[in-house]
Amino acid sequence: MFIYLYAQFIYFIGFSWRNPVGSKKKSTMNKMSYFLMCLLLAVSSCKKGSAPKVPLEGNEAVLPDFSWAGSSIAPAEITFTNLTKNATSHQWDFNNGTTSSKEQPGKVTFVTPGAYTVTLKAANKSHNVFTSRVLLITTDDNPIASFSYGFKNKISYAPATVQFVNESANATSYEWDINGRKDNVKSPIDYIFSTAGTYKAKLVAINSSKRSAVFEQDIIIEANPNPVAKFAVGKTPGGYFVGQEIYLINQSTNSDSYLWNFGIGGPADTSIEHAVVKFAKAGKHTIRLVSKKGNLTSKPYTITILVKDI
Known part of the structure:
Protein backbone atom coordinates (compact mmCIF):
# COMPACT_ATOMS: atom_id res chain seq x y z
CA MET A 1 0.00 0.00 0.00
CA PHE A 2 2.76 2.46 0.91
CA ILE A 3 4.72 1.67 -2.27
CA TYR A 4 1.58 2.36 -4.27
CA LEU A 5 0.97 5.59 -2.36
CA TYR A 6 4.56 6.69 -2.93
CA ALA A 7 4.18 6.09 -6.68
CA GLN A 8 1.00 8.17 -6.75
CA PHE A 9 2.76 10.97 -4.88
CA ILE A 10 5.66 11.01 -7.38
CA TYR A 11 3.18 11.03 -10.23
CA PHE A 12 1.35 13.98 -8.71
CA ILE A 13 4.57 15.97 -8.18
CA GLY A 14 5.69 15.28 -11.72
CA PHE A 15 2.34 16.32 -13.11
CA SER A 16 2.38 19.58 -11.14
CA TRP A 17 5.92 20.36 -12.34
CA ARG A 18 4.95 19.81 -15.96
CA ASN A 19 1.86 22.00 -15.54
CA PRO A 20 2.71 25.38 -14.02
CA VAL A 21 0.33 27.29 -11.79
CA GLY A 22 -2.60 28.60 -13.78
CA SER A 23 -2.62 25.84 -16.41
CA LYS A 24 -5.01 22.93 -16.18
CA LYS A 25 -5.96 24.01 -12.67
CA LYS A 26 -8.98 21.74 -12.53
CA SER A 27 -6.96 18.68 -13.51
CA THR A 28 -4.39 19.47 -10.82
CA MET A 29 -7.11 19.73 -8.18
CA ASN A 30 -8.47 16.36 -9.26
CA LYS A 31 -5.03 14.81 -8.91
CA MET A 32 -4.65 16.32 -5.43
CA SER A 33 -8.02 14.95 -4.35
CA TYR A 34 -7.06 11.52 -5.68
CA PHE A 35 -3.77 11.61 -3.75
CA LEU A 36 -5.52 12.58 -0.49
CA MET A 37 -7.99 9.72 -0.92
CA CYS A 38 -5.07 7.29 -1.30
CA LEU A 39 -3.48 8.72 1.82
CA LEU A 40 -6.66 8.23 3.87
CA LEU A 41 -7.01 4.69 2.56
CA ALA A 42 -3.43 3.85 3.55
CA VAL A 43 -3.83 5.26 7.07
CA SER A 44 -7.14 3.47 7.66
CA SER A 45 -5.61 0.16 6.53
CA CYS A 46 -3.00 0.25 9.34
CA LYS A 47 -4.23 -2.02 12.12
CA LYS A 48 -4.15 -0.58 15.59
CA GLY A 49 -1.72 -2.30 17.92
CA SER A 50 0.18 -4.04 15.14
CA ALA A 51 3.59 -2.69 16.19
CA PRO A 52 6.08 -5.55 16.53
CA LYS A 53 7.06 -6.65 20.02
CA VAL A 54 10.62 -5.91 21.08
CA PRO A 55 12.23 -9.24 21.97
CA LEU A 56 14.12 -9.71 25.23
CA GLU A 57 17.78 -8.99 24.51
CA GLY A 58 19.01 -11.72 26.84
CA ASN A 59 21.72 -9.61 28.45
CA GLU A 60 19.71 -8.62 31.53
CA ALA A 61 20.59 -10.28 34.83
CA VAL A 62 18.19 -13.11 35.66
CA LEU A 63 16.56 -12.68 39.07
CA PRO A 64 15.02 -16.05 40.05
CA ASP A 65 12.25 -16.04 42.63
CA PHE A 66 9.02 -17.89 43.37
CA SER A 67 6.31 -18.27 45.98
CA TRP A 68 3.75 -20.92 46.86
CA ALA A 69 0.31 -21.22 48.43
CA GLY A 70 -1.88 -24.03 49.74
CA SER A 71 -2.35 -26.29 52.74
CA SER A 72 0.87 -27.95 53.87
CA ILE A 73 -0.86 -31.00 55.39
CA ALA A 74 -0.13 -34.22 53.47
CA PRO A 75 -1.35 -35.05 50.90
CA ALA A 76 -0.85 -31.42 49.93
CA GLU A 77 -1.63 -29.58 46.71
CA ILE A 78 0.71 -26.60 46.47
CA THR A 79 0.36 -23.90 43.81
CA PHE A 80 3.68 -22.39 42.73
CA THR A 81 3.98 -18.89 41.27
CA ASN A 82 7.05 -17.92 39.27
CA LEU A 83 8.25 -14.39 40.14
CA THR A 84 11.46 -14.55 38.10
CA LYS A 85 12.54 -11.53 36.05
CA ASN A 86 14.39 -11.43 32.70
CA ALA A 87 14.32 -15.20 32.02
CA THR A 88 13.39 -16.95 28.78
CA SER A 89 13.50 -20.55 30.05
CA HIS A 90 12.63 -22.21 33.36
CA GLN A 91 13.29 -25.61 34.90
CA TRP A 92 11.61 -26.74 38.12
CA ASP A 93 12.57 -29.60 40.43
CA PHE A 94 10.09 -30.17 43.27
CA ASN A 95 12.19 -32.84 45.02
CA ASN A 96 9.25 -35.27 44.95
CA GLY A 97 10.05 -36.92 41.62
CA THR A 98 8.24 -34.18 39.69
CA THR A 99 9.85 -31.65 37.37
CA SER A 100 8.51 -29.02 34.99
CA SER A 101 9.80 -26.69 32.28
CA LYS A 102 6.71 -24.49 32.37
CA GLU A 103 7.06 -20.87 33.39
CA GLN A 104 4.06 -21.28 35.72
CA PRO A 105 3.85 -24.93 36.81
CA GLY A 106 0.56 -24.56 38.67
CA LYS A 107 -0.41 -27.18 41.27
CA VAL A 108 2.02 -29.86 42.47
CA THR A 109 1.02 -32.71 44.80
CA PHE A 110 3.16 -33.79 47.76
CA VAL A 111 1.85 -37.11 49.08
CA THR A 112 4.05 -37.73 52.11
CA PRO A 113 5.21 -35.42 54.91
CA GLY A 114 8.77 -34.12 54.78
CA ALA A 115 11.08 -31.27 53.91
CA TYR A 116 11.26 -30.73 50.14
CA THR A 117 13.96 -28.55 48.60
CA VAL A 118 12.26 -26.91 45.62
CA THR A 119 14.68 -25.57 43.01
CA LEU A 120 13.99 -23.22 40.12
CA LYS A 121 16.62 -22.77 37.41
CA ALA A 122 16.09 -19.76 35.17
CA ALA A 123 18.09 -18.66 32.17
CA ASN A 128 21.84 -19.25 33.95
CA VAL A 129 21.08 -19.12 37.68
CA PHE A 130 18.96 -20.93 40.26
CA THR A 131 17.31 -20.48 43.62
CA SER A 132 16.12 -23.05 46.17
CA ARG A 133 13.69 -22.99 49.08
CA VAL A 134 12.55 -25.63 51.56
CA LEU A 135 8.85 -26.58 51.55
CA LEU A 136 7.61 -28.31 54.71
CA ILE A 137 4.77 -30.84 54.36
CA THR A 138 3.29 -31.97 57.69
CA THR A 139 0.94 -34.62 59.05
CA ASP A 140 -1.30 -32.23 61.00
CA ASP A 141 -2.02 -28.52 61.46
CA ASN A 142 0.55 -27.94 64.19
CA PRO A 143 2.83 -25.03 63.25
CA ILE A 144 6.41 -25.63 62.19
CA ALA A 145 8.84 -22.72 62.38
CA SER A 146 11.69 -22.55 59.90
CA PHE A 147 13.68 -19.98 57.96
CA SER A 148 16.75 -19.72 55.78
CA TYR A 149 19.01 -16.78 55.09
CA GLY A 150 21.43 -15.55 52.47
CA PHE A 151 23.85 -12.70 51.95
CA LYS A 152 23.03 -9.82 49.63
CA ASN A 153 25.48 -9.68 46.72
CA LYS A 154 27.03 -12.85 48.25
CA ILE A 155 29.08 -10.75 50.68
CA SER A 156 29.31 -12.66 53.97
CA TYR A 157 31.81 -10.40 55.71
CA ALA A 158 31.11 -7.26 57.71
CA PRO A 159 29.33 -5.08 56.96
CA ALA A 160 27.00 -7.79 55.62
CA THR A 161 23.36 -7.49 54.59
CA VAL A 162 21.43 -10.64 55.48
CA GLN A 163 18.16 -11.54 53.74
CA PHE A 164 15.76 -13.88 55.57
CA VAL A 165 13.22 -16.25 53.97
CA ASN A 166 10.36 -17.57 56.10
CA GLU A 167 9.80 -21.29 55.38
CA SER A 168 7.36 -22.03 58.22
CA ALA A 169 4.26 -24.19 57.79
CA ASN A 170 0.74 -24.06 59.26
CA ALA A 171 1.26 -20.61 60.75
CA THR A 172 -0.81 -17.43 60.58
CA SER A 173 1.42 -15.05 62.54
CA TYR A 174 5.10 -14.71 63.30
CA GLU A 175 7.48 -13.20 65.84
CA TRP A 176 11.07 -12.52 64.81
CA ASP A 177 14.02 -11.67 67.02
CA ILE A 178 17.13 -10.92 64.97
CA ASN A 179 19.99 -9.83 67.18
CA GLY A 180 17.53 -8.00 69.42
CA ARG A 181 15.47 -6.44 66.64
CA LYS A 182 11.86 -7.65 66.85
CA ASP A 183 9.35 -7.88 63.99
CA ASN A 184 5.83 -9.30 63.69
CA VAL A 185 5.81 -9.85 59.93
CA LYS A 186 6.02 -12.92 57.73
CA SER A 187 9.28 -11.88 56.09
CA PRO A 188 11.47 -9.33 57.88
CA ILE A 189 13.36 -6.57 56.14
CA ASP A 190 17.06 -7.07 55.43
CA TYR A 191 19.33 -6.84 58.45
CA ILE A 192 22.79 -5.24 58.29
CA PHE A 193 25.47 -6.70 60.55
CA SER A 194 28.21 -4.09 60.89
CA THR A 195 30.84 -6.17 62.66
CA ALA A 196 32.08 -9.74 62.45
CA GLY A 197 30.73 -12.28 64.93
CA THR A 198 28.06 -14.90 65.61
CA TYR A 199 24.53 -13.58 66.06
CA LYS A 200 21.25 -15.20 67.09
CA ALA A 201 18.11 -15.17 64.98
CA LYS A 202 14.85 -16.65 66.29
CA LEU A 203 11.44 -17.16 64.69
CA VAL A 204 8.23 -18.10 66.50
CA ALA A 205 5.45 -19.41 64.22
CA ILE A 206 1.88 -19.32 65.57
CA ASN A 207 -1.24 -20.92 64.09
CA SER A 208 -4.90 -19.91 64.37
CA SER A 209 -5.30 -22.03 67.52
CA LYS A 210 -2.46 -20.06 69.17
CA ARG A 211 -0.17 -23.07 69.15
CA SER A 212 3.42 -22.08 68.45
CA ALA A 213 6.76 -23.46 67.36
CA VAL A 214 10.23 -21.96 67.67
CA PHE A 215 13.21 -22.11 65.32
CA GLU A 216 16.63 -20.59 66.11
CA GLN A 217 19.73 -20.29 63.99
CA ASP A 218 23.18 -18.72 64.32
CA ILE A 219 24.13 -16.06 61.78
CA ILE A 220 27.88 -16.07 61.22
CA ILE A 221 29.43 -12.86 59.90
CA GLU A 222 33.05 -13.11 58.84
CA ALA A 223 35.72 -10.44 59.23
CA ASN A 224 36.31 -8.36 56.14
CA PRO A 225 39.41 -9.82 54.44
CA ASN A 226 39.95 -6.69 52.36
CA PRO A 227 41.94 -3.64 53.47
CA VAL A 228 39.75 -0.67 54.36
CA ALA A 229 41.22 2.83 54.20
CA LYS A 230 40.03 5.46 56.63
CA PHE A 231 41.49 8.48 58.44
CA ALA A 232 40.55 11.52 60.48
CA VAL A 233 41.90 15.06 60.32
CA GLY A 234 43.11 16.56 63.58
CA LYS A 235 40.97 19.50 64.67
CA THR A 236 42.51 22.93 65.28
CA PRO A 237 40.87 26.12 66.63
CA GLY A 238 39.70 28.39 63.84
CA GLY A 239 40.19 25.81 61.11
CA TYR A 240 43.24 25.17 58.91
CA PHE A 241 45.70 27.80 57.63
CA VAL A 242 48.44 28.09 55.02
CA GLY A 243 51.74 26.70 56.32
CA GLN A 244 50.12 25.07 59.35
CA GLU A 245 50.92 21.46 60.25
CA ILE A 246 47.78 19.34 59.84
CA TYR A 247 47.81 15.93 61.51
CA LEU A 248 46.16 12.99 59.75
CA ILE A 249 45.22 10.06 61.99
CA ASN A 250 45.20 6.79 60.06
CA GLN A 251 42.22 4.60 61.05
CA SER A 252 42.56 1.98 58.30
CA THR A 253 41.88 -1.66 59.09
CA ASN A 254 43.35 -4.91 57.78
CA SER A 255 46.15 -2.93 56.12
CA ASP A 256 49.94 -3.06 56.17
CA SER A 257 50.93 -0.26 53.77
CA TYR A 258 49.55 3.15 52.81
CA LEU A 259 49.69 5.83 50.15
CA TRP A 260 48.66 9.43 50.83
CA ASN A 261 47.90 11.93 48.07
CA PHE A 262 47.26 15.63 48.69
CA GLY A 263 45.97 16.74 45.30
CA ILE A 264 46.91 19.62 43.03
CA GLY A 265 48.87 22.29 44.89
CA GLY A 266 49.59 19.96 47.79
CA PRO A 267 52.87 18.41 48.92
CA ALA A 268 54.32 15.20 47.49
CA ASP A 269 52.74 11.80 48.15
CA THR A 270 53.89 9.89 51.21
CA SER A 271 53.61 6.30 52.42
CA ILE A 272 53.99 6.81 56.18
CA GLU A 273 51.18 5.52 58.39
CA HIS A 274 50.18 8.79 60.08
CA ALA A 275 50.90 11.81 57.90
CA VAL A 276 51.54 15.46 58.74
CA VAL A 277 50.85 17.86 55.89
CA LYS A 278 51.30 21.58 55.14
CA PHE A 279 49.57 23.42 52.31
CA ALA A 280 51.27 26.41 50.69
CA LYS A 281 48.12 27.80 49.06
CA ALA A 282 44.71 28.69 50.42
CA GLY A 283 41.62 26.96 49.08
CA LYS A 284 39.94 23.57 49.15
CA HIS A 285 42.30 20.60 49.23
CA THR A 286 41.30 16.93 48.92
CA ILE A 287 43.31 14.43 50.93
CA ARG A 288 43.22 10.86 49.62
CA LEU A 289 44.32 7.64 51.32
CA VAL A 290 44.63 4.16 49.81
CA SER A 291 45.70 1.22 51.97
CA LYS A 292 46.99 -2.20 50.96
CA LYS A 293 47.42 -5.66 52.38
CA GLY A 294 49.62 -7.86 50.25
CA ASN A 295 48.17 -7.71 46.74
CA LEU A 296 44.81 -6.37 47.91
CA THR A 297 44.07 -2.66 47.56
CA SER A 298 41.37 -0.71 49.37
CA LYS A 299 38.92 1.74 47.90
CA PRO A 300 40.18 5.33 48.19
CA TYR A 301 39.04 7.30 51.22
CA THR A 302 38.96 11.08 50.82
CA ILE A 303 38.32 14.16 52.93
CA THR A 304 38.23 17.72 51.57
CA ILE A 305 39.35 20.54 53.87
CA LEU A 306 39.37 24.33 53.51
CA VAL A 307 42.75 25.99 54.04
CA LYS A 308 42.65 29.73 54.81
CA ASP A 309 45.20 32.50 54.41
CA ILE A 310 46.79 33.61 57.66
Missing part, protein backbone atom coordinates in the same frame (compact mmCIF):
# COMPACT_ATOMS: atom_id res chain seq x y z
CA ASN A 124 18.30 -16.27 29.25
CA LYS A 125 20.84 -15.83 26.47
CA SER A 126 23.62 -14.69 28.81
CA HIS A 127 22.74 -15.93 32.30
Whole structure:
Protein backbone atom coordinates (compact mmCIF):
# COMPACT_ATOMS: atom_id res chain seq x y z
CA MET A 1 0.00 0.00 0.00
CA PHE A 2 2.76 2.46 0.91
CA ILE A 3 4.72 1.67 -2.27
CA TYR A 4 1.58 2.36 -4.27
CA LEU A 5 0.97 5.59 -2.36
CA TYR A 6 4.56 6.69 -2.93
CA ALA A 7 4.18 6.09 -6.68
CA GLN A 8 1.00 8.17 -6.75
CA PHE A 9 2.76 10.97 -4.88
CA ILE A 10 5.66 11.01 -7.38
CA TYR A 11 3.18 11.03 -10.23
CA PHE A 12 1.35 13.98 -8.71
CA ILE A 13 4.57 15.97 -8.18
CA GLY A 14 5.69 15.28 -11.72
CA PHE A 15 2.34 16.32 -13.11
CA SER A 16 2.38 19.58 -11.14
CA TRP A 17 5.92 20.36 -12.34
CA ARG A 18 4.95 19.81 -15.96
CA ASN A 19 1.86 22.00 -15.54
CA PRO A 20 2.71 25.38 -14.02
CA VAL A 21 0.33 27.29 -11.79
CA GLY A 22 -2.60 28.60 -13.78
CA SER A 23 -2.62 25.84 -16.41
CA LYS A 24 -5.01 22.93 -16.18
CA LYS A 25 -5.96 24.01 -12.67
CA LYS A 26 -8.98 21.74 -12.53
CA SER A 27 -6.96 18.68 -13.51
CA THR A 28 -4.39 19.47 -10.82
CA MET A 29 -7.11 19.73 -8.18
CA ASN A 30 -8.47 16.36 -9.26
CA LYS A 31 -5.03 14.81 -8.91
CA MET A 32 -4.65 16.32 -5.43
CA SER A 33 -8.02 14.95 -4.35
CA TYR A 34 -7.06 11.52 -5.68
CA PHE A 35 -3.77 11.61 -3.75
CA LEU A 36 -5.52 12.58 -0.49
CA MET A 37 -7.99 9.72 -0.92
CA CYS A 38 -5.07 7.29 -1.30
CA LEU A 39 -3.48 8.72 1.82
CA LEU A 40 -6.66 8.23 3.87
CA LEU A 41 -7.01 4.69 2.56
CA ALA A 42 -3.43 3.85 3.55
CA VAL A 43 -3.83 5.26 7.07
CA SER A 44 -7.14 3.47 7.66
CA SER A 45 -5.61 0.16 6.53
CA CYS A 46 -3.00 0.25 9.34
CA LYS A 47 -4.23 -2.02 12.12
CA LYS A 48 -4.15 -0.58 15.59
CA GLY A 49 -1.72 -2.30 17.92
CA SER A 50 0.18 -4.04 15.14
CA ALA A 51 3.59 -2.69 16.19
CA PRO A 52 6.08 -5.55 16.53
CA LYS A 53 7.06 -6.65 20.02
CA VAL A 54 10.62 -5.91 21.08
CA PRO A 55 12.23 -9.24 21.97
CA LEU A 56 14.12 -9.71 25.23
CA GLU A 57 17.78 -8.99 24.51
CA GLY A 58 19.01 -11.72 26.84
CA ASN A 59 21.72 -9.61 28.45
CA GLU A 60 19.71 -8.62 31.53
CA ALA A 61 20.59 -10.28 34.83
CA VAL A 62 18.19 -13.11 35.66
CA LEU A 63 16.56 -12.68 39.07
CA PRO A 64 15.02 -16.05 40.05
CA ASP A 65 12.25 -16.04 42.63
CA PHE A 66 9.02 -17.89 43.37
CA SER A 67 6.31 -18.27 45.98
CA TRP A 68 3.75 -20.92 46.86
CA ALA A 69 0.31 -21.22 48.43
CA GLY A 70 -1.88 -24.03 49.74
CA SER A 71 -2.35 -26.29 52.74
CA SER A 72 0.87 -27.95 53.87
CA ILE A 73 -0.86 -31.00 55.39
CA ALA A 74 -0.13 -34.22 53.47
CA PRO A 75 -1.35 -35.05 50.90
CA ALA A 76 -0.85 -31.42 49.93
CA GLU A 77 -1.63 -29.58 46.71
CA ILE A 78 0.71 -26.60 46.47
CA THR A 79 0.36 -23.90 43.81
CA PHE A 80 3.68 -22.39 42.73
CA THR A 81 3.98 -18.89 41.27
CA ASN A 82 7.05 -17.92 39.27
CA LEU A 83 8.25 -14.39 40.14
CA THR A 84 11.46 -14.55 38.10
CA LYS A 85 12.54 -11.53 36.05
CA ASN A 86 14.39 -11.43 32.70
CA ALA A 87 14.32 -15.20 32.02
CA THR A 88 13.39 -16.95 28.78
CA SER A 89 13.50 -20.55 30.05
CA HIS A 90 12.63 -22.21 33.36
CA GLN A 91 13.29 -25.61 34.90
CA TRP A 92 11.61 -26.74 38.12
CA ASP A 93 12.57 -29.60 40.43
CA PHE A 94 10.09 -30.17 43.27
CA ASN A 95 12.19 -32.84 45.02
CA ASN A 96 9.25 -35.27 44.95
CA GLY A 97 10.05 -36.92 41.62
CA THR A 98 8.24 -34.18 39.69
CA THR A 99 9.85 -31.65 37.37
CA SER A 100 8.51 -29.02 34.99
CA SER A 101 9.80 -26.69 32.28
CA LYS A 102 6.71 -24.49 32.37
CA GLU A 103 7.06 -20.87 33.39
CA GLN A 104 4.06 -21.28 35.72
CA PRO A 105 3.85 -24.93 36.81
CA GLY A 106 0.56 -24.56 38.67
CA LYS A 107 -0.41 -27.18 41.27
CA VAL A 108 2.02 -29.86 42.47
CA THR A 109 1.02 -32.71 44.80
CA PHE A 110 3.16 -33.79 47.76
CA VAL A 111 1.85 -37.11 49.08
CA THR A 112 4.05 -37.73 52.11
CA PRO A 113 5.21 -35.42 54.91
CA GLY A 114 8.77 -34.12 54.78
CA ALA A 115 11.08 -31.27 53.91
CA TYR A 116 11.26 -30.73 50.14
CA THR A 117 13.96 -28.55 48.60
CA VAL A 118 12.26 -26.91 45.62
CA THR A 119 14.68 -25.57 43.01
CA LEU A 120 13.99 -23.22 40.12
CA LYS A 121 16.62 -22.77 37.41
CA ALA A 122 16.09 -19.76 35.17
CA ALA A 123 18.09 -18.66 32.17
CA ASN A 124 18.30 -16.27 29.25
CA LYS A 125 20.84 -15.83 26.47
CA SER A 126 23.62 -14.69 28.81
CA HIS A 127 22.74 -15.93 32.30
CA ASN A 128 21.84 -19.25 33.95
CA VAL A 129 21.08 -19.12 37.68
CA PHE A 130 18.96 -20.93 40.26
CA THR A 131 17.31 -20.48 43.62
CA SER A 132 16.12 -23.05 46.17
CA ARG A 133 13.69 -22.99 49.08
CA VAL A 134 12.55 -25.63 51.56
CA LEU A 135 8.85 -26.58 51.55
CA LEU A 136 7.61 -28.31 54.71
CA ILE A 137 4.77 -30.84 54.36
CA THR A 138 3.29 -31.97 57.69
CA THR A 139 0.94 -34.62 59.05
CA ASP A 140 -1.30 -32.23 61.00
CA ASP A 141 -2.02 -28.52 61.46
CA ASN A 142 0.55 -27.94 64.19
CA PRO A 143 2.83 -25.03 63.25
CA ILE A 144 6.41 -25.63 62.19
CA ALA A 145 8.84 -22.72 62.38
CA SER A 146 11.69 -22.55 59.90
CA PHE A 147 13.68 -19.98 57.96
CA SER A 148 16.75 -19.72 55.78
CA TYR A 149 19.01 -16.78 55.09
CA GLY A 150 21.43 -15.55 52.47
CA PHE A 151 23.85 -12.70 51.95
CA LYS A 152 23.03 -9.82 49.63
CA ASN A 153 25.48 -9.68 46.72
CA LYS A 154 27.03 -12.85 48.25
CA ILE A 155 29.08 -10.75 50.68
CA SER A 156 29.31 -12.66 53.97
CA TYR A 157 31.81 -10.40 55.71
CA ALA A 158 31.11 -7.26 57.71
CA PRO A 159 29.33 -5.08 56.96
CA ALA A 160 27.00 -7.79 55.62
CA THR A 161 23.36 -7.49 54.59
CA VAL A 162 21.43 -10.64 55.48
CA GLN A 163 18.16 -11.54 53.74
CA PHE A 164 15.76 -13.88 55.57
CA VAL A 165 13.22 -16.25 53.97
CA ASN A 166 10.36 -17.57 56.10
CA GLU A 167 9.80 -21.29 55.38
CA SER A 168 7.36 -22.03 58.22
CA ALA A 169 4.26 -24.19 57.79
CA ASN A 170 0.74 -24.06 59.26
CA ALA A 171 1.26 -20.61 60.75
CA THR A 172 -0.81 -17.43 60.58
CA SER A 173 1.42 -15.05 62.54
CA TYR A 174 5.10 -14.71 63.30
CA GLU A 175 7.48 -13.20 65.84
CA TRP A 176 11.07 -12.52 64.81
CA ASP A 177 14.02 -11.67 67.02
CA ILE A 178 17.13 -10.92 64.97
CA ASN A 179 19.99 -9.83 67.18
CA GLY A 180 17.53 -8.00 69.42
CA ARG A 181 15.47 -6.44 66.64
CA LYS A 182 11.86 -7.65 66.85
CA ASP A 183 9.35 -7.88 63.99
CA ASN A 184 5.83 -9.30 63.69
CA VAL A 185 5.81 -9.85 59.93
CA LYS A 186 6.02 -12.92 57.73
CA SER A 187 9.28 -11.88 56.09
CA PRO A 188 11.47 -9.33 57.88
CA ILE A 189 13.36 -6.57 56.14
CA ASP A 190 17.06 -7.07 55.43
CA TYR A 191 19.33 -6.84 58.45
CA ILE A 192 22.79 -5.24 58.29
CA PHE A 193 25.47 -6.70 60.55
CA SER A 194 28.21 -4.09 60.89
CA THR A 195 30.84 -6.17 62.66
CA ALA A 196 32.08 -9.74 62.45
CA GLY A 197 30.73 -12.28 64.93
CA THR A 198 28.06 -14.90 65.61
CA TYR A 199 24.53 -13.58 66.06
CA LYS A 200 21.25 -15.20 67.09
CA ALA A 201 18.11 -15.17 64.98
CA LYS A 202 14.85 -16.65 66.29
CA LEU A 203 11.44 -17.16 64.69
CA VAL A 204 8.23 -18.10 66.50
CA ALA A 205 5.45 -19.41 64.22
CA ILE A 206 1.88 -19.32 65.57
CA ASN A 207 -1.24 -20.92 64.09
CA SER A 208 -4.90 -19.91 64.37
CA SER A 209 -5.30 -22.03 67.52
CA LYS A 210 -2.46 -20.06 69.17
CA ARG A 211 -0.17 -23.07 69.15
CA SER A 212 3.42 -22.08 68.45
CA ALA A 213 6.76 -23.46 67.36
CA VAL A 214 10.23 -21.96 67.67
CA PHE A 215 13.21 -22.11 65.32
CA GLU A 216 16.63 -20.59 66.11
CA GLN A 217 19.73 -20.29 63.99
CA ASP A 218 23.18 -18.72 64.32
CA ILE A 219 24.13 -16.06 61.78
CA ILE A 220 27.88 -16.07 61.22
CA ILE A 221 29.43 -12.86 59.90
CA GLU A 222 33.05 -13.11 58.84
CA ALA A 223 35.72 -10.44 59.23
CA ASN A 224 36.31 -8.36 56.14
CA PRO A 225 39.41 -9.82 54.44
CA ASN A 226 39.95 -6.69 52.36
CA PRO A 227 41.94 -3.64 53.47
CA VAL A 228 39.75 -0.67 54.36
CA ALA A 229 41.22 2.83 54.20
CA LYS A 230 40.03 5.46 56.63
CA PHE A 231 41.49 8.48 58.44
CA ALA A 232 40.55 11.52 60.48
CA VAL A 233 41.90 15.06 60.32
CA GLY A 234 43.11 16.56 63.58
CA LYS A 235 40.97 19.50 64.67
CA THR A 236 42.51 22.93 65.28
CA PRO A 237 40.87 26.12 66.63
CA GLY A 238 39.70 28.39 63.84
CA GLY A 239 40.19 25.81 61.11
CA TYR A 240 43.24 25.17 58.91
CA PHE A 241 45.70 27.80 57.63
CA VAL A 242 48.44 28.09 55.02
CA GLY A 243 51.74 26.70 56.32
CA GLN A 244 50.12 25.07 59.35
CA GLU A 245 50.92 21.46 60.25
CA ILE A 246 47.78 19.34 59.84
CA TYR A 247 47.81 15.93 61.51
CA LEU A 248 46.16 12.99 59.75
CA ILE A 249 45.22 10.06 61.99
CA ASN A 250 45.20 6.79 60.06
CA GLN A 251 42.22 4.60 61.05
CA SER A 252 42.56 1.98 58.30
CA THR A 253 41.88 -1.66 59.09
CA ASN A 254 43.35 -4.91 57.78
CA SER A 255 46.15 -2.93 56.12
CA ASP A 256 49.94 -3.06 56.17
CA SER A 257 50.93 -0.26 53.77
CA TYR A 258 49.55 3.15 52.81
CA LEU A 259 49.69 5.83 50.15
CA TRP A 260 48.66 9.43 50.83
CA ASN A 261 47.90 11.93 48.07
CA PHE A 262 47.26 15.63 48.69
CA GLY A 263 45.97 16.74 45.30
CA ILE A 264 46.91 19.62 43.03
CA GLY A 265 48.87 22.29 44.89
CA GLY A 266 49.59 19.96 47.79
CA PRO A 267 52.87 18.41 48.92
CA ALA A 268 54.32 15.20 47.49
CA ASP A 269 52.74 11.80 48.15
CA THR A 270 53.89 9.89 51.21
CA SER A 271 53.61 6.30 52.42
CA ILE A 272 53.99 6.81 56.18
CA GLU A 273 51.18 5.52 58.39
CA HIS A 274 50.18 8.79 60.08
CA ALA A 275 50.90 11.81 57.90
CA VAL A 276 51.54 15.46 58.74
CA VAL A 277 50.85 17.86 55.89
CA LYS A 278 51.30 21.58 55.14
CA PHE A 279 49.57 23.42 52.31
CA ALA A 280 51.27 26.41 50.69
CA LYS A 281 48.12 27.80 49.06
CA ALA A 282 44.71 28.69 50.42
CA GLY A 283 41.62 26.96 49.08
CA LYS A 284 39.94 23.57 49.15
CA HIS A 285 42.30 20.60 49.23
CA THR A 286 41.30 16.93 48.92
CA ILE A 287 43.31 14.43 50.93
CA ARG A 288 43.22 10.86 49.62
CA LEU A 289 44.32 7.64 51.32
CA VAL A 290 44.63 4.16 49.81
CA SER A 291 45.70 1.22 51.97
CA LYS A 292 46.99 -2.20 50.96
CA LYS A 293 47.42 -5.66 52.38
CA GLY A 294 49.62 -7.86 50.25
CA ASN A 295 48.17 -7.71 46.74
CA LEU A 296 44.81 -6.37 47.91
CA THR A 297 44.07 -2.66 47.56
CA SER A 298 41.37 -0.71 49.37
CA LYS A 299 38.92 1.74 47.90
CA PRO A 300 40.18 5.33 48.19
CA TYR A 301 39.04 7.30 51.22
CA THR A 302 38.96 11.08 50.82
CA ILE A 303 38.32 14.16 52.93
CA THR A 304 38.23 17.72 51.57
CA ILE A 305 39.35 20.54 53.87
CA LEU A 306 39.37 24.33 53.51
CA VAL A 307 42.75 25.99 54.04
CA LYS A 308 42.65 29.73 54.81
CA ASP A 309 45.20 32.50 54.41
CA ILE A 310 46.79 33.61 57.66
